[in-house]
Every structure is written in C-alpha cells, then in structure tokens.
Amino acid sequence: MEYEVVIGLEIHVELLTESKMFCGCSARTFGEKPNTLTCPVCLGMPGSLPVINEKAIEYTVKTGLALNCNIAPFSQFHRKNYFYPDMVKNYQISQYDLPLCTDGYIEVEMDGHSRRVGITRVHLEEDTGKLVHVGGAGRIAGAEYSLVDFNRSGVPLMEIVTKPDIRSPDEAKAFLQKLKSILEHLRVSDCNMEQGSLRCDANVSIRPMGSKELGIKTEVKNMNSFKALQRALAYEVERQKEILGQGGVVEQETRHWDDVKNVTTPLRTKEYAHDYRYFPEPDLVPIELDRDLIESLRVSLPELPDARKKRFQEQYALSSGDASFLTSSKALGDFFEECMKSYSDAKKVSNWMMGELLYHLNAANMEIDECAVTPKHLVQLLKLIDDGTISGKIAKAVFEEMFETGKLPQIIVGEKGLTQITDEEELTRIVELVLEENPGVVEDYRKGKERALGFLVGQVMRLTKGRANPQLVNKLLRERL
Amino acid sequence: MAISKKEVEHVAWLxxxxxxxxxxERFTKQLSxxxxxxxxxAKLDTSKxxxxxxxxxxxxxxxxxxxxxxxxxxxxLSNAPKKEDGSFLVPKII
Structure with a gap:
C-alpha cells in the first residue's frame, strides 16, 4: 500500500536575551560552571516572585510577525504542573490557551516549488535545568543517579508548533532550515542546535494515501542536527510502514533518536500522566499588547530571508538556486555581502561558497562563522585567479590551506611558490620534454585522437605541480604537434 | 458524591x-x-x-x-541533601 507521511514539528528556541525570563540571572549559560547562574527565583525558593522580561515578549512577538501569525491582544502565562528533577518548582511557567502568537505559516521551498507549512502557535515559557546521567552510558535508562545543573532553569524559551502539514523528512529539514534562517535574521536566538539553543521534536504518523484521518503518531526526540532530523524521521517512517505492512498497530509513544546506532527506541519514562492541571499563573498579571506597539515592532522587522533572496537575485543577478543557498543562513548571506563590498563577480563568489567553502565546512563539521576563512580571504583568492597569478586548480589547494591555517592566500602562494608559470621559455622546455617522453601519445593525437592532447596537458601540469598556465600549455603543445 | 475514590487516588498521585x-475515604467525602x-x-448565569x-x-x-x-x-547547594561536582545529586529517575 502507498502511504502518506504526516509530520508536525515542535521547535524550542532559547532566546538571546541578556537575562532570564523571570529573574536577573544571566541567560548566557552555555559552558558556564554548574549552578553558578541561579537565584531564589530560578531556584523556585518559597516567597520568590517572577517578573516578566520585556525583551523576551518583544522577541516572541517579532517572531510571530515574521511567521505571519496573529498577535494576541490578550495573553497570559499558566502553570504546567508535573514532577521532574530538572524542574525546581514542580511546575513550569508556560502558556496554555492564550499564547502570544497563533495561526501563521512559512513558505518552504523544495526542489524549486514552494509549499506552505502552517504554524499553530508561538508561545513563551521558561527552560528547565540540565540533567547529566551518571552510569548507564549517559542515558537516563540504566543510569545510577543524575546530576542537576540549574543554570538553564528560567532561560526564556520560545516554543513554535507547526500544523501537521509536513509530508516528508526532506521537507521537515527544509522547513527547519528556513525557520532557523528567519530566527537568525531576526536576531532573537543564536539557533545553535549542538549547544541546544534550538531543539526540535517531531510528531510522525503515516496514513493510506488519500485518507483524511490521521494515523497513530509517535513523538521523536533528541535530533540535534539537520542531518539527525532527516535521518531520524526517515527511519521512523520506514519503521511505521513496516508495522502497518505486517498488519500491526503503531504504538503511541515517545521515541529517542540514537545518532550513533541510527535507530529510534522507545523512551522509557516513569508512568507519566499527561495531566498538567494548567491554571493561570497567579504571580504574573496578563499581557495586553497595544496595537501601536505591535505595529511598531512590525515596522522594525529586519530584512528576512525571502526578501533578502529576492534582493540578491535582483541586485546581483543571481539564480534562484544561488540566492536560496546564500540566504539559507544569516551568516552565509552576511559573508557573501561582505565579499561583494570589494569584489564584483557575484556568481564567482557564490560558486566558491557553494563549492569549496561548503565542502570544507561540511567535512570539518563547522559553521561558516567558526572557520578561519573570512570574506577577505576569499576575495583575495579570487583576485589572484583573475590576475593570472594562480590557476583555478592551484586556488583549490590554496583554499584548503587557508581553511586549515587561516593564512591569507597571498602569503600561502608566496611561501609555497605556487605562482603560475607564464614564462614561455620555461614552459617550452617542459612541453618538449613531455613530447619526447610520450611518442605513442603524440602519434595518437596526430592520427586524430583529440583526447590525447588532454593527457599531454596533464603531464605538463604534473611536472609543474599544477602551476603551468593552461592556455599557454595548450598553445605550445598545438604548435609542436 | 461529586468525586470518586479513584479520582482522589489519581489527584493524590499527581x-x-x-x-x-x-x-x-475521608478526603473523598470532604472533597465531594x-x-x-x-x-x-456553576448554576449561576455567568455568560456575561x-x-x-x-x-x-x-x-x-x-x-x-x-x-x-x-x-x-x-x-x-547548601540545602542539597546530596551533591557532586557542583551539582545537585538526584536518585535514579527511572
């Protein structure tokens, strides 16, 4: 039977505020020593009172506006009651029936066509503490005990929930990439998946093609990269197809993605009633946002990826594909625009970014703003190619070196003597040597085998370690053949 | 009875x-x-x-x-019954 895949995502984003959601502790907690950024409020001490961080509200409203949501004229915080050791108060301050933003959408491009993915809601809550499980390979099942660090407790956390509009693991990845780029352009979060400032859970189900009813879903957690998201969902879809194919029934449960073993496994939790007994947070009064304030935030929104893409196409005459790539993250777009301040060929910059730069970033598992290559490096390299100092092939080797060492291309070319050989006399000597050593190939060429020329060019390149000017080599060879 | 003993047990567990x-028994009666x-x-008209x-x-x-x-x-950490490496130590979760 043919199945349709139905995926909805739930994305948690730590906001890039200075201080926490309800207290003045620093919200920049990653990498800090455990339990050094807490106070009576975020430790849930009796008698302490939360006060809403205005910036977090602003960031959430901006996000809602960027995601085409309605901004609630009246909004409220609720207490979500449950017990878990990473939570100090035995309730989380969250939002329930009156979230800040509702009913938006994102246009997601996939293979050249655009699809609209609905956003159910965007709400604000507080993050929990962090657990480190000791024993049992670091997973909760089998651990002997756990250590709790409450630094993250109370960091503003924005939750974005999509409608079940996503139809494939690839589309889920494309959606998340687009969302991340929007959030980066808004500067509301650093969206670092590995450090956990952007976390994504997925609800996955399948149903017979054409059916209107939703199948039984599983919730997949622990996908810490785009690759993990795509692979985990693909695995889960196949697993469900197999179960249904054998006449079985999918069990509604939460499953954990294991990035090493490439499987999802049921997440064992203590018997856990989804009975959160939400009630209005009595310590926080409602939020009634003024229409004028919302409109002024709307006007203040920065250029977002879709607009930036359009501008790149118009201003730099780039193809839709190139412009999409360059706006797929804020850092890529910024890198590109910085290059264009001192270089004019947009297509060349784009090609090198999409080619060498992306290749090396992926290989090193790095983000563009973490690597040693800056726009200055790339522009200098392109200029060295343009003025004939180095060949395109040598440039790739120089790129690799500057990616690793951060040295400027001019320095690398100087140190390694990579300058292109354009001296006709020097090249003639080498060309003649190659012709002498390969009489058979020369014969082939003279008999009309055009490809033999390529071999001879290759030999000259080998002897000059790629430094010979290719046009000149061609000319010299043809003259002698 | 407005609440059953089973519901009381559930709420107590939560x-x-x-x-x-x-x-x-006592709480079932009192809560009821x-x-x-x-x-x-609930009988009053609160629609407005x-x-x-x-x-x-x-x-x-x-x-x-x-x-x-x-x-x-x-x-x-001064109130923590158990601690380790600057963290609160909690017993096995599951």
Whole structure:
C-alpha cells in the first residue's frame, strides 16, 4: 500500500536575551560552571516572585510577525504542573490557551516549488535545568543517579508548533532550515542546535494515501542536527510502514533518536500522566499588547530571508538556486555581502561558497562563522585567479590551506611558490620534454585522437605541480604537434 | 458524591501524596462536599462575566532585560541533601 507521511514539528528556541525570563540571572549559560547562574527565583525558593522580561515578549512577538501569525491582544502565562528533577518548582511557567502568537505559516521551498507549512502557535515559557546521567552510558535508562545543573532553569524559551502539514523528512529539514534562517535574521536566538539553543521534536504518523484521518503518531526526540532530523524521521517512517505492512498497530509513544546506532527506541519514562492541571499563573498579571506597539515592532522587522533572496537575485543577478543557498543562513548571506563590498563577480563568489567553502565546512563539521576563512580571504583568492597569478586548480589547494591555517592566500602562494608559470621559455622546455617522453601519445593525437592532447596537458601540469598556465600549455603543445 | 475514590487516588498521585485507606475515604467525602458547594456557582448565569484570573487591576508588569548578580554556588547547594561536582545529586529517575 502507498502511504502518506504526516509530520508536525515542535521547535524550542532559547532566546538571546541578556537575562532570564523571570529573574536577573544571566541567560548566557552555555559552558558556564554548574549552578553558578541561579537565584531564589530560578531556584523556585518559597516567597520568590517572577517578573516578566520585556525583551523576551518583544522577541516572541517579532517572531510571530515574521511567521505571519496573529498577535494576541490578550495573553497570559499558566502553570504546567508535573514532577521532574530538572524542574525546581514542580511546575513550569508556560502558556496554555492564550499564547502570544497563533495561526501563521512559512513558505518552504523544495526542489524549486514552494509549499506552505502552517504554524499553530508561538508561545513563551521558561527552560528547565540540565540533567547529566551518571552510569548507564549517559542515558537516563540504566543510569545510577543524575546530576542537576540549574543554570538553564528560567532561560526564556520560545516554543513554535507547526500544523501537521509536513509530508516528508526532506521537507521537515527544509522547513527547519528556513525557520532557523528567519530566527537568525531576526536576531532573537543564536539557533545553535549542538549547544541546544534550538531543539526540535517531531510528531510522525503515516496514513493510506488519500485518507483524511490521521494515523497513530509517535513523538521523536533528541535530533540535534539537520542531518539527525532527516535521518531520524526517515527511519521512523520506514519503521511505521513496516508495522502497518505486517498488519500491526503503531504504538503511541515517545521515541529517542540514537545518532550513533541510527535507530529510534522507545523512551522509557516513569508512568507519566499527561495531566498538567494548567491554571493561570497567579504571580504574573496578563499581557495586553497595544496595537501601536505591535505595529511598531512590525515596522522594525529586519530584512528576512525571502526578501533578502529576492534582493540578491535582483541586485546581483543571481539564480534562484544561488540566492536560496546564500540566504539559507544569516551568516552565509552576511559573508557573501561582505565579499561583494570589494569584489564584483557575484556568481564567482557564490560558486566558491557553494563549492569549496561548503565542502570544507561540511567535512570539518563547522559553521561558516567558526572557520578561519573570512570574506577577505576569499576575495583575495579570487583576485589572484583573475590576475593570472594562480590557476583555478592551484586556488583549490590554496583554499584548503587557508581553511586549515587561516593564512591569507597571498602569503600561502608566496611561501609555497605556487605562482603560475607564464614564462614561455620555461614552459617550452617542459612541453618538449613531455613530447619526447610520450611518442605513442603524440602519434595518437596526430592520427586524430583529440583526447590525447588532454593527457599531454596533464603531464605538463604534473611536472609543474599544477602551476603551468593552461592556455599557454595548450598553445605550445598545438604548435609542436 | 461529586468525586470518586479513584479520582482522589489519581489527584493524590499527581501531587505525589501517599494516602492511607482511611484518608482516601475521608478526603473523598470532604472533597465531594467542597465540589458540591462550588457547584452552586456553576448554576449561576455567568455568560456575561469575563473569566477572572487575577483580582488586581494590573496588566503588563515587565522588567527590563538587565542582569543582576547570581547566588554563590556554595549557598545554592547548601540545602542539597546530596551533591557532586557542583551539582545537585538526584536518585535514579527511572
């Protein structure tokens, strides 16, 4: 039977505020020593009172506006009651029936066509503490005990929930990439998946093609990269197809993605009633946002990826594909625009970014703003190619070196003597040597085998370690053949 | 009875309260009386009364995004029954 895949995502984003959601502790907690950024409020001490961080509200409203949501004229915080050791108060301050933003959408491009993915809601809550499980390979099942660090407790956390509009693991990845780029352009979060400032859970189900009813879903957690998201969902879809194919029934449960073993496994939790007994947070009064304030935030929104893409196409005459790539993250777009301040060929910059730069970033598992290559490096390299100092092939080797060492291309070319050989006399000597050593190939060429020329060019390149000017080599060879 | 013994057991578990049989019986009766009493309000026509979550005539109480000092770790951990490496140590979760 043919199945349709139905995926909805739930994305948690730590906001890039200075201080926490309800207290003045620093919200920049990653990498800090455990339990050094807490106070009576975020430790849930009796008698302490939360006060809403205005910036977090602003960031959430901006996000809602960027995601085409309605901004609630009246909004409220609720207490979500449950017990878990990473939570100090035995309730989380969250939002329930009156979230800040509702009913938006994102246009997601996939293979050249655009699809609209609905956003159910965007709400604000507080993050929990962090657990480190000791024993049992670091997973909760089998651990002997756990250590709790409450630094993250109370960091503003924005939750974005999509409608079940996503139809494939690839589309889920494309959606998340687009969302991340929007959030980066808004500067509301650093969206670092590995450090956990952007976390994504997925609800996955399948149903017979054409059916209107939703199948039984599983919730997949622990996908810490785009690759993990795509692979985990693909695995889960196949697993469900197999179960249904054998006449079985999918069990509604939460499953954990294991990035090493490439499987999802049921997440064992203590018997856990989804009975959160939400009630209005009595310590926080409602939020009634003024229409004028919302409109002024709307006007203040920065250029977002879709607009930036359009501008790149118009201003730099780039193809839709190139412009999409360059706006797929804020850092890529910024890198590109910085290059264009001192270089004019947009297509060349784009090609090198999409080619060498992306290749090396992926290989090193790095983000563009973490690597040693800056726009200055790339522009200098392109200029060295343009003025004939180095060949395109040598440039790739120089790129690799500057990616690793951060040295400027001019320095690398100087140190390694990579300058292109354009001296006709020097090249003639080498060309003649190659012709002498390969009489058979020369014969082939003279008999009309055009490809033999390529071999001879290759030999000259080998002897000059790629430094010979290719046009000149061609000319010299043809003259002698 | 406005509430069953089973519901009392469920609510007790959600609050991690461990009740004796005698307590369960007693609370079922008492909670039922409370619910019956509150049920009188449900009989009133409240269609024109907005739900009240707060009695204070306040809205939009915010603070600026400014950091303040946090507590020293020794103090934070001083109430912890068990600690290790600057963290609270909690027993096996599952």
């Amino acid at each position: 609050a991690r309260l461990f009740l004796t049989e005698e307590e369960k 009386q409370i619910l019956d009493h509150a049920g009188k309000i 009364v907005p739900p009240t979550s707060h009695v204070l005539p306040l809205k939009n109480v915010f603070r600026g995004d400014k950091t303040r000092f946090s507590l020293p770790r020794e103090e934070v």
